Amino acid sequence: MEIVATIGPLSTNYSTIKSIIEAGANLLRFNFALGSTEEMIERVDVAKKVISDHNYNNVKILADLPGCKIRVCDFIEGKLHINKKNKYIFKSCFELTSCKEFIPINYPNIGKCVSLDQLLIIGDGEIVFCIEEIYNDESFTAVALNSGVLRALNGISISGEIDKLNHFTSNTINHIKSLDYLRPDFVAFSFVRDADMVIKGKELIQHSCGINYKPKIVSKIETPLGIENFESIVGITDIILLARGDLAVYTDYSKLGIYQTKAIDICKLHKKKIIISTQVLESLVDRYFPTRSEVSDLTNIVLKGAHGIMLCKETVLPSEPSHTIEVAKKIISQALLAQGNERFYI
Ligand SMILES: Nc1ncnc2c1ncn2[C@@H]1O[C@H](COP(=O)(O)OP(=O)(O)OP(=O)(O)O)[C@@H](O)[C@H]1O
Numbered sequence: 001m002e003i004v005a006t007i008g009p010l011s012t013n014y015s016t017i018k019s020i021i022e023a024g025a026n027l028l029r030f031n032f033a034l035g036s037t038e039e040m041i042e043r044v045d046v047a048k049k050v051i052s053d054h055n056y057n058n059v060k061i062l063a064d065l066p067g068c069k070i071r072v073c074d075f076i077e078g079k080l081h082i083n084k085k086n087k088y089i090f091k092s093c094f095e096l097t098s099c100k101e102f103i104p105i106n107y108p109n110i111g112k113c114v115s116l117d118q119l120l121i122i123g124d125g126e127i128v129f130c131i132e133e134i135y136n137d138e139s140f141t142a143v144a145l146n147s148g149v150l151r152a153l154n155g156i157s158i159s160g161e162i163d164k165l166n167h168f169t170s171n172t173i174n175h176i177k178s179l180d181y182l183r184p185d186f187v188a189f190s191f192v193r194d195a196d197m198v199i200k201g202k203e204l205i206q207h208s209c210g211i212n213y214k215p216k217i218v219s220k221i222e223t224p225l226g227i228e229n230f231e232s233i234v235g236i237t238d239i240i241l242l243a244r245g246d247l248a249v250y251t252d253y254s255k256l257g258i259y260q261t262k263a264i265d266i267c268k269l270h271k272k273k274i275i276i277s278t279q280v281l282e283s284l285v286d287r288y289f290p291t292r293s294e295v296s297d298l299t300n301i302v303l304k305g306a307h308g309i310m311l312c313k314e315t316v317l318p319s320e321p322s323h324t325i326e327v328a329k330k331i332i333s334q335a336l337l338a339q340g341n342e343r344f345y346i
């Protein structure tokens with residue numbers, strides 16, 4: 001069973017990466033959506049050094065390439081407390097600013113992309129706003145439906161738009177160019193909507209890095225079209241990543257369990273690997289023990305026959321990400337042990 005650990009800014013140091021690997025992670029994911037090409041090169045180089053210094057030959061690198069995702073920009077305060085029923089201004093913005101006057105968004109003409117009463121989902125659904133007034137092409141106001149903390153770089157999902165966007169942006173292409181130097185073992189494409197997108201992604205890699213570099217291709221399924229065209233995408237990709245974070249905001253979250261079950265079945269049928277990501281053990285960001293539903297979810301992921309799990313915030317945000325890996329390993333081991341064992345009390 002693969003354990004994929006996301007390496008973020010806090011975990012990018014030699015000793016933390018070593019502890020993550022020693023705890024049992026065998027694939028290190030770098031989220032290229034959350035850093036410049038230079039930052040990513042720096043981070044991946046640290047990981048490569050740890051791997052080569054200790055001959056961790058079974059540990060591989062995954063470059064998770066960004067698509068076109070609307071986000072809250074980085075802002076001076078870093079986070080903003082949102083109060084239920086309060087009204088907030090959102091505005092397209094391309095420089096580092098404070099969030100005192102408005103919430104900055106990294107997308108041009110954001111006022112043109114939204115309509116009245118539309119829901120705006122922040123992050124994985126931590127906060128939801130309802131759009132109240134569109135001022136102009138650049139800005140609108142929205143009322144918070146719940147209280148919570150909005151963070152710099154949080155994703156913002158606006159329903160109905162995601163499958164229409166070009167996900168090979170200039171930023172994506174720049175990151176693809178950096179792969180020629182980094183040569184990660186695995187490359188993931190975000191918001192994959194059909195087989196043609198995988199073919200285009202492979203061509204772009206070949207164009208930048210030459211025909212001798214053949215990373216394993218990971219298709220992230222996280223939108224309605226990705227689900228609709230699932231079988232044809234499975235046919236052309238090495239590994240499917242069921243990206244539950246975005247999938248549950250761009251589709252109806254109540255169908256997530258069904259999509260997960262069917263996706264694993266289809267991958268088994270086609271003898272393709274599938275990795276399940278997001279909120280696998282997220283409670284460990286601020287707890288020591290996982291929640292009961294997380295233990296059950298992870299056990300079922302293993303028993304159902306998925307090939308791996310991907311840990312996101314739970315290895316990016318805690319000060320000791322190796323603890324998350326240890327918990328994951330413990331639950332996975334019990335599930336594997338129970339497979340084929342008919343006794344109830346084990
Ligand atoms: N370079 C970074 N700068 C600031 N915060 C970061 C950075 N990388 C990660 N984080 C924080 O860690 C969290 C988890 O990281 P991760 O890469 O798993 O995000 P994600 O939710 O999977 O990404 P995406 O929004 O691309 O789907 C992010 O939501 C963000 O809060």
Ligand SMILES: CC(=O)C(=O)O
Binds near residue numbers: 246278
């Ligand atoms: C990992 C990721 O991108 C998601 O779950 O949306």
